[in-house]
Amino acid sequence: MSAEGYPHPTSSAVVAVMKGNRSRDTLPEVRLRSELHALGLRFRKDYAVVLPDRRVKVDVAFSRRRLAVFVDGCFWHGCPEHGHNPRKNTHYWGPKLERNRRRDEAVTRGLETEGWRVLRLWEHVPPEQAALEVVAAFREASREG
Ligand SMILES: [Zn+2]
Numbered sequence: 001m002s003a004e005g006y007p008h009p010t011s012s013a014v015v016a017v018m019k020g021n022r023s024r025d026t027l028p029e030v031r032l033r034s035e036l037h038a039l040g041l042r043f044r045k046d047y048a049v050v051l052p053d054r055r056v057k058v059d060v061a062f063s064r065r066r067l068a069v070f071v072d073g074c075f076w077h078g079c080p081e082h083g084h085n086p087r088k089n090t091h092y093w094g095p096k097l098e099r100n101r102r103r104d105e106a107v108t109r110g111l112e113t114e115g116w117r118v119l120r121l122w123e124h125v126p127p128e129q130a131a132l133e134v135v136a137a138f139r140e141a142s143r144e145g
Helices: 012-020 027-038 090-113 127-144
Strands: 044-050 055-062 067-072 117-122
Touching: 027 055, 027 067, 027 127, 055 090, 055 127, 067 090, 067 127, 090 117, 117 127
Parallel strands: 067 117
Antiparallel strands: 044 055, 055 067
């Protein structure tokens, strides 16, 4: 008998994803950072920004340009390609993922209100391409700043 309301991860992949949610330096982040370093960009990682209603850690921050980059995990942040709710435990994952989505939006809005430009990249974007998107956003931020 399974307890109603309690998630039972049915595959090692799901377990890995659950663990992945708790670690800060995910592999896609690490790869993006090394690409950015290779391009000569200097930034801060896990940069803390205090908003009126919450404290945010920015994955990759260009603090002077006020550019905040997040590498969003496909599962937890609901990527349209890979973020579909698992068929099992929908009653558990559905609301949880919806809360994550709302929190992401609130974080983005909060940062934008404070004058930050926010770039969210899915973790499935190849690091080279993700780096180019960051460079483009960085240039735009520099023009405006
Ligand atoms: Zn994805």
